Amino acid sequence: MGVKLEVFRMIVYLTFPVAMFWISNQAEWFESSVIQRKRELWPPEKEDQRQELEEFREKIRKQREERLFRAAQQSS
Structure with missing residues (x-):
């Protein structure tokens, strides 16, 4: 039985x-299995979501620039 x-x-094995x-x-x-689960x-991103994200980034960038500009004016 061993063999x-x-x-x-x-x-x-x-x-x-x-x-x-x-x-x-x-x-x-x-x-x-894999691709469907992914x-x-x-x-996939939709074009309107991408547009909203870009607009939000631009808005945040402008706010940051304005804040830095005001801080630079106050320190001068």
């Missing part, structure tokens, strides 16, 4: 990693 058990264990490698490298599985977690 048969060792052969069976060796087959399992070699088959499992090869099978996992083969399954994980299937393009259909990768597309359906899109659920981080949806």
